Each structure stands twice: as structure tokens, then as C-alpha cells.
Amino acid sequence: MVRSALGPQSARLNKGPRAGADYIPAATVVAGSLLALLPIVSATGWWPDFGLLMLLGWRLLRADAWPAWWAAPLGFVNDVIVGNPIGMSVAMWAAIMIALDILDRRTMWRDYWIEWAIATVVIALSEIAHWRAAGLMGADVPFNISAGPAILVGVLTFPIAAFIATRLDRWRLGR
Amino acid sequence: MAASAGPRPGWSRRAQYGLFFSFLAVLAGLAVGLILLILSLVAPQSYSVVRGAALDATAPISGALREVTTTVTGLVGGAGNYWDAANQNAQLKRERAALMRRMVEARGILEENQQLRAALQLREHSRDAVAAGRVVGSSFESSRRFAIISVGSSEGVQIGMPVRAAEGLIGRVIDAGSIASRVLLVTDRANIVPARILRGGQPVISTGRGDGTIDVRPLEVGKNPFKRGDVIVTSGTGGLYPPLVPIAKVIRLDDDGAIAIPIADPSRVSFAIVEPPFEPTALAAAAEPASEGP
Numbered sequence: 001m002v003r004s005a006l007g008p009q010s011a012r013l014n015k016g017p018r019a020g021a022d023y024i025p026a027a028t029v030v031a032g033s034l035l036a037l038l039p040i041v042s043a044t045g046w047w048p049d050f051g052l053l054m055l056l057g058w059r060l061l062r063a064d065a066w067p068a069w070w071a072a073p074l075g076f077v078n079d080v081i082v083g084n085p086i087g088m089s090v091a092m093w094a095a096i097m098i099a100l101d102i103l104d105r106r107t108m109w110r111d112y113w114i115e116w117a118i119a120t121v122v123i124a125l126s127e128i129a130h131w132r133a134a135g136l137m138g139a140d141v142p143f144n145i146s147a148g149p150a151i152l153v154g155v156l157t158f159p160i161a162a163f164i165a166t167r168l169d170r171w172r173l174g175r
Numbered sequence: 176m177a178a179s180a181g182p183r184p185g186w187s188r189r190a191q192y193g194l195f196f197s198f199l200a201v202l203a204g205l206a207v208g209l210i211l212l213i214l215s216l217v218a219p220q221s222y223s224v225v226r227g228a229a230l231d232a233t234a235p236i237s238g239a240l241r242e243v244t245t246t247v248t249g250l251v252g253g254a255g256n257y258w259d260a261a262n263q264n265a266q267l268k269r270e271r272a273a274l275m276r277r278m279v280e281a282r283g284i285l286e287e288n289q290q291l292r293a294a295l296q297l298r299e300h301s302r303d304a305v306a307a308g309r310v311v312g313s314s315f316e317s318s319r320r321f322a323i324i325s326v327g328s329s330e331g332v333q334i335g336m337p338v339r340a341a342e343g344l345i346g347r348v349i350d351a352g353s354i355a356s357r358v359l360l361v362t363d364r365a366n367i368v369p370a371r372i373l374r375g376g377q378p379v380i381s382t383g384r385g386d387g388t389i390d391v392r393p394l395e396v397g398k399n400p401f402k403r404g405d406v407i408v409t410s411g412t413g414g415l416y417p418p419l420v421p422i423a424k425v426i427r428l429d430d431d432g433a434i435a436i437p438i439a440d441p442s443r444v445s446f447a448i449v450e451p452p453f454e455p456t457a458l459a460a461a462a463e464p465a466s467e468g469p
Binding site for chain 1: 197198200201202203204205207208209210211212213214215216219222225226229233236237238240241244310311312313314315316317318319320321322350357362363364365383384385386387440441442
């Protein structure tokens with residue numbers, strides 16, 4: 001300890017979690033939702049749901065990123081910013097937290113591929129729910145031009161969200 | 176892999192209660208979310224205040240980002256215009272001469288048209304735009320097709336009003352904040368526009384397909400009346416959209432209809448013009464079809 005303190009690289013000593021470390025995960029989910037404000041005018045809606053991707057990235061990384069019930073207010077913020085039917089992400093994200101808590105008790109071990117598979121299932125269910133809600137509201141679009149590509153894009157971009165969550169987790173904990 | 180919080184956080188009673196109440200809270204969140212969702216599916220207009228306020232809070236961000244991107248693309252495009260300027264200049268002069276000839280012809284037609292209209296004593300609706308704004312964003316994460324425009328109820332925009340650009344029809348307003356509004360684009364599945372084919376005037380129905388194209392079907396069953404390149408214009412039926420606004424251009428025929436692409440591309444138009452409903456009484460009726468939006 002003493003020797004390392006005398007050395008040139010003492011940056012790793014005395015480093016605890018950063019100020020506000022408890023709120024950084026939730027803040028990044030809101031930041032993901034805010035990406036919907038980018039001035040992109042697209043003919044199709046195939047971009048991934050960035051808020052959901054960040055939520056999944058954090059929740060699959062650690063179970064205590066935020067108290068589980070925060071998912072509901074985070075979902076409300078997402079709904080309001082993105083313009084979803086209000087309540088869609090509130091219910092969906094709360095359900096995701098419950099489902100992943102149950103899954104945490106059942107799975108014996110986890111690796112990256114299992115997490116990606118879980119994320120695939122969750123993203124697919126979410127997009128299908130959005131697709132059905134749009135159908136109920138009078139916009140019954142065929143699956144293969146709306147939810148299908150959106151699921152594919154979301155699943156393929158999930159690793160980026162997972163990477164961001166991992167790096168931010170190490171940064172916020174000062175590791 | 177970080178250890179899960181697990182079913183039991185040790186012997187601490189306080190930590191156990193904390194987990195339990197957190198579980199109850201997330202269940203409550205799920206229940207509240209389901210209730211909110213059902214309400215927004217059954218009675219979408221009940222959230223118009225919340226959605227309007229959210230638009231007011233978020234649209235300025237998109238608007239500022241939009242300014243940045245248009246400035247950057249403008250600089251790039253502006254630099255590109257200097258390249259090969261002499262050729263462009265010659266070409267533009269030729270086009271200008273051609274357009275001049277067309278304009279003289281058109282003026283003649285216009286005067287003849289005015290005389291004929293005067294003879295028929297057609298009542299001309301005076302159409303003043305309510306407001307003009309920029310398209311600042313869209314619903315690129317959702318299968319619904321919405322755009323955000325930078326004018327709202329403070330400029331007189333109301334839910335149900337038609338929105339057009341100089342090129343053609345864009346859609347109609349479904350959420351109005353005080354400084355921004357959300358527009359249901361003509362390419363959205365829920366937007367059904369009474370229309371007709373410009374060539375021949377046969378009535379058709381235009382429905383969005385959700386992927387940037389429009390499905391057009393004739394009202395009367397029979398031979399497929401469309402040809403590639405046909406221009407579809409609004410018919411004015413229903414009184415919401417003004418007549419003779421271009422909607423789309425047919426690109427492909429199918430069994431009994433055709434697929435068309437919108438003439439006014441929301442990502443390219445410089446200004447979106449909000450107009451009053453063609454027949455003012457249609458606004459009250461439009462509140463009902465508009466309610467299928469969220």
C-alpha cells in the first residue's frame with residue numbers, strides 16, 4: 001500500500017464511488033429516451049428504443065442499479081418524450097423488472113450470450129406490444145415492415161448499450 | 176458478472192423489508208402503467224394536456240439541433256454549388272428561358288380560368304394559413320408516423336387542422352402544445368385521406384402504409400384506374416383537407432389499387448403550413464377521427 005502510494009501512479013488509491021453514483025444509471029436511461037429528440041425525420045420507425053436498451057443494459061449488468069420501482073417513473077418519462085401511448089413503457093418496464101428479478105433467481109449462471117438472448121426476447125416482446133397497441137389505435141401495419149425490422153435493429157444495437165452500461169458502471173464506482 | 180441482489184439480503188430485517196416494499200412498489204407501478212395504457216387506448220384525448228406540455232418542453236431541443244444540422248448541410252451544399260458553377264449557370268439560364276415561356280402560357284390559362292369561374296360564379300374560399308413552422312423531428316422509434324412541427328396553440332393551431340407544405344399535403348395535427356404540435360403524417364396507417372386522381376378525377380382513398388409509402392384504392396370496384404406516375408390530389412370530401420392539394424405519386428400498381436410515394440417529403444420540406452379546415456364545421460367532426468391518435 002505504502003509503496004504504491006509513493007509510486008508515480010497513485011491515481012487508483014482513495015477512489016470510491018463518484019458523487020451521485022446511485023443516480024447515474026437512471027440518468028443514462030433518461031438520456032437514452034432523450035435521443036428520440038434528435039432531429040431525424042425518418043419515413044420508417046425502425047430505430048431502436050434507446051431508453052429500453054439502456055434500461056436492459058443496466059438491469060442485465062446488475063440487479064441493484066436502481067430500486068426496481070424506479071422503472072415505472074422512468075417509463076413515464078420515456079412515454080412522454082418519445083410520444084408513445086402514455087402508460088406503454090410504464091407497464092412494460094415495470095413488468096421487465098419483475099420478470100428479470102424472477103429470472104435472476106432461476107438462472108444458475110450467466111454469460112454474455114445468455115444476456116443477449118434475454119435482451120432479444122425482451123426487445124421482441126416490447127416491439128410486438130408497441131405494434132399491437134398501434135394496431136388497436138387504428139394503425140394496423142404488417143409485422144414485416146414495422147415491428148420485424150425494429151426488433152432486428154434493437155437486438156443488434158443492444159451490445160452497444162450493454163458496453164456503455166459496463167463502462168459507465170466502472171467509471172461511476174471509481175474502478 | 177455482478178452478484179444478483181438475490182432473494183435474501185442476509186439477516187438484516189430492515190434490508191428484507193426494503194426488498195419487499197420495493198417489490199410491492201414495482202407491482203404498483205405495473206398496475207398504474209396498465210391503467211394509464213388502457214386509458215390512453217380507450218380515450219386518447221384524456222392526455223392531451225400532458226402530451227402538449229411534453230411537446231413544449233422537448234420540441235425546442237429538437238428545433239435547436241435541427242438548426243445545427245441544416246446549417247452544416249447548408250454549408251456543405253453551398254460549397255458544392257461553387258463546383259462546376261459555369262455549367263450550372265448555363266443550364267439554369269436555359270431552364271429559366273423555358274420556364275419563362277411556360278409562365279406566359281400559364282398566365283393566359285389563368286386569365287381564361289378566372290373568366291370562366293366568374294361566368295360560373297364559383298364561390299372562392301379565402302384560405303389564410305394559420306401558422307407556418309419547421310418540421311423539427313419525427314417518431315423514428317415507433318411504428319406510427321408522426322412529425323413534430325414548431326408551431327402550437329399560441330399561434331392558433333388546433334387539433335385536427337390540416338398541415339401542408341408548398342409541395343403537397345403533410346398530414347393533420349393530433350397533439351397541440353403551446354409552441355409545438357405533433358402531426359399525423361399521410362404515411363401513417365391511421366391517416367385516411369379522401370382523394371382523387373388528378374388525371375380524370377376518379378375518387379380514391381389514400382391510406383398510409385407506415386413505411387413511407389401510401390396505399391391508394393379506387394372507391395368504385397372495377398378496372399384498376401391507376402397508371403405509373405399518376406398524381407393523387409385531395410378531393411376536399413369531408414371538408415377537412417382543402418381540395419387539389421397534391422398528396423402522392425403512383426410508383427407501382429397492385430391488384431386493385433396502387434402504391435404511391437408522398438410528394439411532400441417531411442424530411443425535405445422547408446416549412447409546414449397549418450391551415451384552417453376547409454369547411455370550418457369539419458373541425459368538430461375531425462376531433463373524432465383525430466382521437467384514434469394517441
